[in-house]
Amino acid sequence: MQEAIINKAKELLADGRVDRVIGWKKGEFSYDITPAVFETAEEIDAEFVCNDFTSANVSKYLVKETKKDGTVLAFLKPCDTYSFNQLVKEHRIDASKVYTVGIPCDGKLDPEKIKQKGISGIRSIEKDGDMLKIDTVYGDETLKISDAMSERCLSCKSRKHVCYDELIGEDGDVISSNRFDMVEQLENMSAQERYDFWRSQLSKCIRCNACRNVCPACTCEKCVFDNDDSGISNKAAADSFEENMFHVIRAFHVAGRCTDCGECSRVCPQNIPLHLLNRKFIKDINSLYGEYQAGADTDSRAPLTDYKQSDCEASVVHERGVE
Amino acid sequence: MLRISLDKLDTLFAKIAEKQKLYIPSDREDGSAEYMEWSEGRKLSNALNTVRSAKEFFFPQTESLVDFKLSGKNIEVIDIRKETEDFVVFGVRACDARSFGILDKVFLSDPVDSYYQNRRNHGTIVTMACTRPSETCFCTAFGIDPTAPEGDAACFTDGSFLYIKANNDRGEAFVSSVSSLFEDGDTAELEKVQAKTKEVLGILPLSGLSTEAFGGDKLNKLFGSEKWAELSESCIGCGTCTFVCPTCQCYDIKDFNTGHEIKRFRCWDSCMYSDFTKMAHGNPRLTQLERFRQRFMHKLVYFPANNNGELGCVGCGRCLTKCPISMNIVKVMKALEAE
């Protein structure tokens, strides 16, 4: 597939359809991939990659890229197309300056999962059927691909590209996923158990802001938490209350706009399952206002920015909060 | 050398914890290791390193500095400093152990940072030699020997025994406080393990990394390099690299109004942030390129310029594993060197 993508990029550059290509650049090892912009066929031949580790969602970079002159080519995985659409819907991306090519995806791998199996000194990682063959300085290792699959890919919601100018390979379908299972488990806990769960998770937070900065729904020019004049800016949680509030406020702010792309949990250095907060909102929106998938289109009205007489009453909060 | 069977680690930890708080790297529910206070049942992690570095024991992420109380027209200044209690950090890797030397140069040179010094004076660092370095390790590029770590006392293991050796007076005192549990033993097995580890260090992917292109005298060439644009292009300015780094030392001082008093505190800061070193006129580094460049120039040029050539990185590899876009000091060094 990488070959087809590289050829497509070079072809579109050569016939002047696009001026730049945003994609991924290879690193020191098999898995440390960096999003990058390429301007020439030579650069692409030398460094472009698209493999099992090119998981970074490049749509947010298009906010910056479309402020520049010219057209940029972006390769989007199915889940990335939802982020792209949502950003277009919010007028954060000038879609006329982007040429999108949908690329197939059968799940990306998480290097941390491989390392947590005790595999170290990795020199290269290759696929062999449903196994990974890993060459390390300590000898050869094998691992089932499913054991190395990213958490978000294990509960992938769609193999369908919701927008593209062109497609490489066959398009997939929206799939029924188990993504709300864990949310349900949390809902079934007692309030105290749930509180303890979130306390133990959120207390690991180091407020590095990786979750916020990578999030395609977080595109404010100046985040309230970075704004000295807001009175609540902070680089470190002064107490546990604040630590929780940062996440709760962020989850509220992206509610109805979060497409469940999973970038926040992917980048969190402390492995906090942030996606569960957002999925709780998605699940609630679905049940209170009717099924809604952020990023599925660019023109529908989002439930939280729309009013219908059939909307649930505010008392729902009280009713559901009673144990 | 003094040694104790590895299955008696709990007895050793219990003995240390009798007199002072003991912290060890231990596994969390999500599979990563973190320093935790030892209590009965807490197990030493097998992980090579913790997500957060050990710098936190001396330079915590947040700490209160001083309180102010307003009464009428008077401001009462309350010094909240207290003498820290003695504590032991066990299982520190050679890379983190070297980072304390780097932090000392910042916090213990004139004017001495009394908050940091207080903790340094009360902490005993017991290191643990590495036997399974990873592909992201490059401590040897900075002259660190992970098979013979620094620290007040150092431990080594051959898989069956834990060996211990004091590196200084504080380490001597520590070793003698627990030596009743140890016995003198043969080191033949340990030497084999050390030789094996040295062999692995020689074939790690980053083993040939050179630091020659860097140092205090390389300012003009490196600052003006055209590579910074490309290197920093996709940096999301999150600051993860700075927060997990054992040698990043920048902090911000802020006032917190509780309603009836002011608490002045400091917290880690990151050069990657838009309000870093913000002054009355604004921020001196307007673009992410400039902020990104600052982090690496600090480690590779500014720090050595002020500290007899010593580089400000210890090769722990944390920024390699944790950066969301996998951009890191190794990629920066290789790109700049190739210029």
Ligand code: SF4
């Ligand atoms: S990425 Fe993780 S550690 Fe960083 S701010 Fe977000 S939740 Fe906290």
Ligand code: SF4
């Ligand atoms: S280099 Fe990586 S970890 Fe550091 S601020 Fe940039 S994106 Fe974040």
Ligand code: SF4
């Ligand atoms: S710059 Fe990176 S490798 Fe060097 S000490 Fe800091 S985190 Fe470790």
Ligand code: SF4
């Ligand atoms: S960088 Fe060196 S000292 Fe640190 S964990 Fe790796 S091998 Fe050990």
